[in-house]
Amino acid sequence: MANFDEVKHAKVGSAFKATGKLIRSPKEGQPFELQVCSAEAHMIKLLGAAPADKYPLPQKKHTREFLRTQAHLRCRTKLISAVARVRNNLAYATHKFFQERGFQYIHTPIITASDCEGAGEMLTVTTNLPGPGKPISSMKLLERAGQENEEEKGAEPKISKAYAKKLAKKNAAKAKKDGKPVEEGVAADAGATTEEAKAEAPAAEEEKKEEAPLIPLEERKVDYRSDFFKKPAYLSVSGQVHVETYCCGMGDVYTFGPTFRAEKSDTSRHLAEFWMIEPELAFAELFDVMDCAEDYVKYCLRYVMENNGDDIEYFNTMVDTGLKERLLNVTDKEFTRITYTDAIALLEQHLKEKKVKKFNEKPYWGIDMGSEHERYLAEKVFMGPVSVYDYPKDFKSFYMRQNDDGKTVQAFDMLVPGIGELIGGSAREERLDKLDELMVAKGLVLEDYWWYRDLRTYGTQPHGGFGLGFERLVMMATGIENIRDVIPFPRWWNKADF
Amino acid sequence: MANFDEVKHAKVGSAFKATGKLIRSPKEGQPFELQVCSAEAHMIKLLGAAPADKYPLPQKKHTREFLRTQAHLRCRTKLISAVARVRNNLAYATHKFFQERGFQYIHTPIITASDCEGAGEMLTVTTNLPGPGKPISSMKLLERAGQENEEEKGAEPKISKAYAKKLAKKNAAKAKKDGKPVEEGVAADAGATTEEAKAEAPAAEEEKKEEAPLIPLEERKVDYRSDFFKKPAYLSVSGQVHVETYCCGMGDVYTFGPTFRAEKSDTSRHLAEFWMIEPELAFAELFDVMDCAEDYVKYCLRYVMENNGDDIEYFNTMVDTGLKERLLNVTDKEFTRITYTDAIALLEQHLKEKKVKKFNEKPYWGIDMGSEHERYLAEKVFMGPVSVYDYPKDFKSFYMRQNDDGKTVQAFDMLVPGIGELIGGSAREERLDKLDELMVAKGLVLEDYWWYRDLRTYGTQPHGGFGLGFERLVMMATGIENIRDVIPFPRWWNKADF
Numbered sequence: 001m002a003n004f005d006e007v008k009h010a011k012v013g014s015a016f017k018a019t020g021k022l023i024r025s026p027k028e029g030q031p032f033e034l035q036v037c038s039a040e041a042h043m044i045k046l047l048g049a050a051p052a053d054k055y056p057l058p059q060k061k062h063t064r065e066f067l068r069t070q071a072h073l074r075c076r077t078k079l080i081s082a083v084a085r086v087r088n089n090l091a092y093a094t095h096k097f098f099q100e101r102g103f104q105y106i107h108t109p110i111i112t113a114s115d116c117e118g119a120g121e122m123l124t125v126t127t128n129l130p131g132p133g134k135p136i137s138s139m140k141l142l143e144r145a146g147q148e149n150e151e152e153k154g155a156e157p158k159i160s161k162a163y164a165k166k167l168a169k170k171n172a173a174k175a176k177k178d179g180k181p182v183e184e185g186v187a188a189d190a191g192a193t194t195e196e197a198k199a200e201a202p203a204a205e206e207e208k209k210e211e212a213p214l215i216p217l218e219e220r221k222v223d224y225r226s227d228f229f230k231k232p233a234y235l236s237v238s239g240q241v242h243v244e245t246y247c248c249g250m251g252d253v254y255t256f257g258p259t260f261r262a263e264k265s266d267t268s269r270h271l272a273e274f275w276m277i278e279p280e281l282a283f284a285e286l287f288d289v290m291d292c293a294e295d296y297v298k299y300c301l302r303y304v305m306e307n308n309g310d311d312i313e314y315f316n317t318m319v320d321t322g323l324k325e326r327l328l329n330v331t332d333k334e335f336t337r338i339t340y341t342d343a344i345a346l347l348e349q350h351l352k353e354k355k356v357k358k359f360n361e362k363p364y365w366g367i368d369m370g371s372e373h374e375r376y377l378a379e380k381v382f383m384g385p386v387s388v389y390d391y392p393k394d395f396k397s398f399y400m401r402q403n404d405d406g407k408t409v410q411a412f413d414m415l416v417p418g419i420g421e422l423i424g425g426s427a428r429e430e431r432l433d434k435l436d437e438l439m440v441a442k443g444l445v446l447e448d449y450w451w452y453r454d455l456r457t458y459g460t461q462p463h464g465g466f467g468l469g470f471e472r473l474v475m476m477a478t479g480i481e482n483i484r485d486v487i488p489f490p491r492w493w494n495k496a497d498f
Numbered sequence: 499m500a501n502f503d504e505v506k507h508a509k510v511g512s513a514f515k516a517t518g519k520l521i522r523s524p525k526e527g528q529p530f531e532l533q534v535c536s537a538e539a540h541m542i543k544l545l546g547a548a549p550a551d552k553y554p555l556p557q558k559k560h561t562r563e564f565l566r567t568q569a570h571l572r573c574r575t576k577l578i579s580a581v582a583r584v585r586n587n588l589a590y591a592t593h594k595f596f597q598e599r600g601f602q603y604i605h606t607p608i609i610t611a612s613d614c615e616g617a618g619e620m621l622t623v624t625t626n627l628p629g630p631g632k633p634i635s636s637m638k639l640l641e642r643a644g645q646e647n648e649e650e651k652g653a654e655p656k657i658s659k660a661y662a663k664k665l666a667k668k669n670a671a672k673a674k675k676d677g678k679p680v681e682e683g684v685a686a687d688a689g690a691t692t693e694e695a696k697a698e699a700p701a702a703e704e705e706k707k708e709e710a711p712l713i714p715l716e717e718r719k720v721d722y723r724s725d726f727f728k729k730p731a732y733l734s735v736s737g738q739v740h741v742e743t744y745c746c747g748m749g750d751v752y753t754f755g756p757t758f759r760a761e762k763s764d765t766s767r768h769l770a771e772f773w774m775i776e777p778e779l780a781f782a783e784l785f786d787v788m789d790c791a792e793d794y795v796k797y798c799l800r801y802v803m804e805n806n807g808d809d810i811e812y813f814n815t816m817v818d819t820g821l822k823e824r825l826l827n828v829t830d831k832e833f834t835r836i837t838y839t840d841a842i843a844l845l846e847q848h849l850k851e852k853k854v855k856k857f858n859e860k861p862y863w864g865i866d867m868g869s870e871h872e873r874y875l876a877e878k879v880f881m882g883p884v885s886v887y888d889y890p891k892d893f894k895s896f897y898m899r900q901n902d903d904g905k906t907v908q909a910f911d912m913l914v915p916g917i918g919e920l921i922g923g924s925a926r927e928e929r930l931d932k933l934d935e936l937m938v939a940k941g942l943v944l945e946d947y948w949w950y951r952d953l954r955t956y957g958t959q960p961h962g963g964f965g966l967g968f969e970r971l972v973m974m975a976t977g978i979e980n981i982r983d984v985i986p987f988p989r990w991w992n993k994a995d996f
Contacts, residue, residue: 015782015959016617040552048928055956073956075747084748087603095593103735105587108606109987110756111771113994122891123609123623123726125733128759130720132647132730136634148628171507197662218635219714223615223627228621228760231995232630235623242987243996249573250582257756262625262726272726273609283545321885355714430546451570451996458571459555460546473931489607489740496727498740498949 010275012049012059016149019043026448064463064485071447071498079318082311083486086304087474093303094256094277099298103252103279108239110258113231114448118264121262122234136467137180140226149224149231151401181309234396235260238467239278241399241452244428247280248455248462250287256281256470264493266480271471280465286401286410286427290387293414293423294335297385297473302331304477312477320479324409326417327477329384333402336386341365343388346381347373356380378415385416398438401427401464410464419476425466432456504544510557511548511574511711517541550724554871561860569987569996577816580809581984584802585972591801592754592775592968595794601750601777606737608756611729611948619760620732626725635715638724647722647729663730728959733758736965737776739950740924745778745961746953751775754968762991767982769969771989783910784899784925787962788885791912791921795883797973800829802975810975818977824915825919825975838906839863841886845871845881867891869918874892876913883914896936897950899925899962908962917974923964930954951970 007016020036021453027033036044052058056070057077067074073079095105111125130138142149224231239255246253255278263270279296281289305312305327316323338346347363350356359372367373368387378386389412390403400409414423429435435456439446446453474486484490505514505843518534525660533543550556554568555575565572572578585995591784593603609623640647687953737753744751753776763766780932803810803825814821836844843861849914850853857870865871867886876884888901898907901978927933933954935945944951972984982988 013957015957047960048954048956050598051954060778068714071954072743073747076746083746083747084602084604088604091605092593092597095590099590105589106582106986107589107773108588109771109989109994109996110991111758111994112996114996121625123620124627125623126627127619127621129622129624129627132722134636135717135719136639137861139634141634149842188784202737219633221631221633224604224630228762229989230992231994232995246573246582246986249571250579253543257603260609277603371511441725454547454554454570458546458548459511459513460544485609488744490605491607491609491727493726494728496607496609496729496731498610 007044010046010049011052013055013057014046015048017043017045017047028449031235033036037405064482068490069497075488078314080485082308083474083478083480084488085311086356086477087486088309089304089307090300090470090473090477091256093300094296096251096280096303097236098254103254104246104250105255106239106243106246106253106255108236108242108255108278110236111233112230112236112242113229113233116211116243121264122237123260123262124225125229125233125235128222128224136254140300141217142215142219142223143220144214146212147223147225151291154256160311183226198287212452214446218326230309231397236403237261238276241449242281242466243278243465244455244463245278245451247282247414247465248459248461249483250279266493268484271483271487271492272489274483276467277465277470280464281462282426282463284414284464285462286464289427289466290337290389290412290414293412293425293466293468294387296468297414297416298331300473300476301327305331309491315479319400322418323479330416333384334383335414336384336439338386338388338392340388340392341390343377347376350376350381366392366394369373374415374420375414375417378420385414387414389413396426398429398442399426399435399446400438401429401462402434412466414466416476419472422472422476423466423468425464427462427464430456430462432460502542505542508544508547509550509553511553511555512544513546515541515543515545520625530754530954546626548852551764562980567995568986576812578983580806580812581718581972581976581978585984586804587802588968588971588975589754591798592794594880595797596750596752596777599750601752602744602748602787604737604741604744604751605755606734606753606776610725610732610734610740611727611731612739619733620763621728621758621760623731623733624725625856626722638721639715639718639796640713640721642654642712642720644710645721647719683977695860698817711894729917735759736774738963738965739877739947741776741778741963743949743953745780745963746957746959747782750778764991766982769981769988772969772981774965775968776963776965777960779957780923780961782962784887784910784962785962787829787923787925787964788887789837790914791910791923791964791966792883792885794966795912795920796829797970799825799975803829813977821977828914831882833912834880834882836886837888838886838890839888841867841875845874848874848879864890864892872911872913872918873915876918877915881915883912883920883940885891885910885912887911891936894924896940896942897924897926897933898936899927899960900932900936910964910989913975916977917970919973920970921964921966924961925960925962926956928954928960 002289005487010016011311012353017387018034018036020042022032022034025031025033033243034268045117057073062077064079067080068091075084098105106138120270128140130136138429227233239257239259243253243255257275258273259276260273262272279292283291284292312324312327344363344365344367347359351363356376359370359376360372361367361372362367363373377388389410390408391410391411392407393400393402393415396409396411400411410427412425413421416422428440432453436451438450471483475481475483480486484492508514516532516534518532520530520532523531529787534540544599550674555571560575565575565578573582592877602969617627626638628634634901716921725731729981735757737755737757741751741753749831753774755769755773758771759768760770779790808826810822842861842863844866849857849861854874857868857874858870859865859870861867861871875886888906889911890905891898891900891907894907894909898909900907908925910923911919914920916935930951933951934944936948969981969984973979973981976984978984982990
């Protein structure tokens with residue numbers, strides 16, 4: 001071969017072009033090799049060398065922390081490329097699963113002006129911030145008293161007076177019956193505020209006609225009217241309420257897109273930017289949704305076990321020797337189902353019988369279970385995935401369907417060994433009066449949700465869905481324990497490198 | 499049937515549950531019907547009524563403008579649900595196409611701290627803006643002189659002095675040879691600035707030790723060090739530079755995700771949030787990339803013609819009677835390929851021969867072709883899709899591979915009738931010296947692209963890719979002319995409703 005000299009000194013990280021004969025390797029532990037001989041059609045060419053003294057990833061073991069600083073090169077390692085291949089197939093399996101079942105893939109918006117489920121801190125999207133080097137006096141600010149942003153006007157509850165009073169009365173009556181004080185007084189206040197605002201409105205109108213006084217600089221507010229979307233806008237924390245509109249119009253649907261949380265946490269389990277899958281089933285009840293969630297997880301894991309056999313084998317050897325057994329325990333086993341009430345009773349019983357020494361937080365009915373409880377249930381009690389359902393309504397979202405017991409809602413969490421909560425879902429409250437009741441109790445402004453409420457006003461139907469953090473699924477399928485290693489370019493608090 | 503009375507007055511927009519026998523309809527123009535008779539297993543139940551006097555979408559023709567104000571209900575119309583079904587299948591076909599060819603789906607980041615291709619105005623992501631109702635004095639601001647944001651420090655060019663000088667020298671020599679002035683003096687300045695900065699650095703350091711004076715409020719700048727990502731962060735305008743890192747590490751890859759532009763335009767062709775598909779082919783040259791782009795478009799359109807036959811028929815009847823013919827003209831025809839130079843010559847010739855009366859802008863070599871030229875080429879000259887390649891380097895991006903003529907780069911645009919530019923792509927410049935040359939000429943700071951340059955330093959290989967705005971593809975497949983009608987919840991300048 002003419003150019004063997006050129007290529008024989010090339011080091012790891014180099015790129016070649018080679019033409020030859022692919023044969024089964026006679027060497028043990030090496031499946032095949034490319035024979036580049038002196039035949040005319042055969043050749044090997046060095047396309048790009050990698051200077052051995054400078055290449056950041058020479059052939060040795062690197063820590064995952066170090067690899068994160070080389071996010072542009074780390075997919076050249078066996079570990080990170082295997083993660084990428086599994087991630088790819090989990091994504092494709094997701095689409096295959098839902099498409100085969102007739103679900104429509106819907107792109108819900110990333111930028112939203114509504115804090116849809118109050119799921120946490122949001123990142124603001126703006127063109128109003130002065131760039132680096134520019135003073136704040138260059139920002140668009142409200143100059144005079146009486147100028148108003150849309151959002152600020154919206155700060156007063158916008159439900160109708162009559163409706164608020166009716167709800168307040170009902171809540172007060174119920175509270176009296178239960179012997180509890182009126183819950184946060186939200187509904188009772190709402191009516192009053194609207195009343196006051198109405199009384200004040202004409203006076204305010206007249207004042208505006210005169211030239212209002214200038215506001216001192218330090219008291220000025222951002223003029224959101226001049227922002228890109230003319231009002232405060234945020235990155236979506238969930239596509240659920242948006243995808244529900246399509247579910248109520250077209251039937252079974254799902255989302256698969258990025259979601260965001262401005263959580264100031266620096267842990268191995270949280271990202272500021274992550275991908276979520278949110279299916280929504282039309283004409284469905286809680287158990288239909290749970291069936292779908294279980295089938296989906298099984299389908300995805302089976303798909304990668306069949307299509308990423310080598311990668312799974314590698315993870316099982318190098319990352320987590322219990323991986324394959326744990327995966328089979330999910331794909332081949334019936335999922336346990338248990339109500340929240342029974343699950344709490346079980347935890348209490350295990351404590352009493354000293355099967356478990358102690359929990360950091362003692363379990364009791366009404367507690368928002370912590371990771372320790374969830375993992376204990378999945379890992380020690382049931383030794384496999386378990387779906388807990390019918391949770392107390394107090395710490396769950398406003399849109400979940402209320403049970404007749406008056407205490408619980410039709411929510412479920414799927415708990416799996418090694419991960420804890422993998423999926424959260426619910427039947428949605430399709431009855432408008434019940435929905436409003438919970439929204440008001442949770443201090444939400446009905447008017448802000450006018451279009452969500454419309455779904456219950458016009459042709460409402462029982463439906464439900466769930467959400468799965470895609471990175472959790474990748475962690476589960478690979479055994480990788482740090483979420484920063486299962487997404488190509490992780491973003492979290494203080495980190496948006498590359 | 500017992501409950502026929504309950505359901506017989508229900509109006510459009512209502513939801514039912516019905517069990518019965520599905521039969522071929524004896525009525526003309528109605529493919530099937532559900533027989534709900536009095537048999538025991540048969541039933542019909544009204545789940546949710548829709549008050550006829552209030553329902554926003556009664557059974558009549560609505561304008562598309564009006565439907566946009568009902569984005570939560572408009573998928574209940576035949577038009578918008580058909581769009582959603584076609585969009586769903588175009589998305590699935592995209593995944594199928596690339597998966598069948600061994601491409602890996604990569605999730606590139608949405609939030610980025612680098613303005614990767616300078617493709618336009620960006621939206622800022624922040625937690626630093628005071629919410630509505632809060633004064634600007636509550637923002638985190640730089641208080642004293644000498645405090646510095648990371649980005650501001652980075653404003654001085656960070657290429658090494660020696661390297662900048664070398665490039666400046668080379669550029670000056672070349673300019674002299676060409677008889678042109680030194681291009682914008684970027685490279686020449688870069689060295690000087692770094693030199694000056696270095697000379698001043700020790701003095702600045704000492705000053706900082708004393709208590710620096712307070713900055714007056716109006717001159718204060720935003721303290722990006724306290725922002726969520728500790729520096730200015732933006733919504734990505736393209737995943738290309740990020741996906742290239744995976745292409746150089748793993749082979750063929752693609753992205754499919756949302757991208758953003760803060761363009762203040764209120765047209766039927768632009769959105770602030772839209773979805774993009776960006777494949778990147780390893781060990782590939784320009785024509786390989788063009789082959790892939792052409793195959794991809796054909797595959798997607800064939801897929802919806804086969805799987806959305808009824809919807810396409812509907813669009814062909816109700817929206818655009820030329821649709822089917824135009825689609826067949828793409829799926830069944832060889833795409834024309836022509837160099838930019840030849841395309842311009844053709845336009846000039848057509849003008850001269852009076853085949854075309856006039857263009858708003860006269861075509862000449864060096865012009866960045868406008869929509870009028872692109873559509874004329876596709877619609878009048880070639881009457882079908884045409885890929886134009888080898889564009890002048892001056893108005894193309896820094897990462898495109900330079901041709902030996904010194905004037906053009908290996909970029910291509912795919913132009914299609916009715917749409918204009920559907921796809922833009924290029925072979926990437928894999929030679930580090932050539933890449934640096936173009937970056938410096940375009941005024942970019944090399945150091946900001948250190949990790950992108952690393953791909954050319956370690957095992958570089960010829961590769962290339964393209965980008966397709968997904969909504970353009972949906973418009974093409976449906977004949978819908980306004981981009982706001984092919985995405986569920988459109989966002990544009992001043993609009994982020996729902």
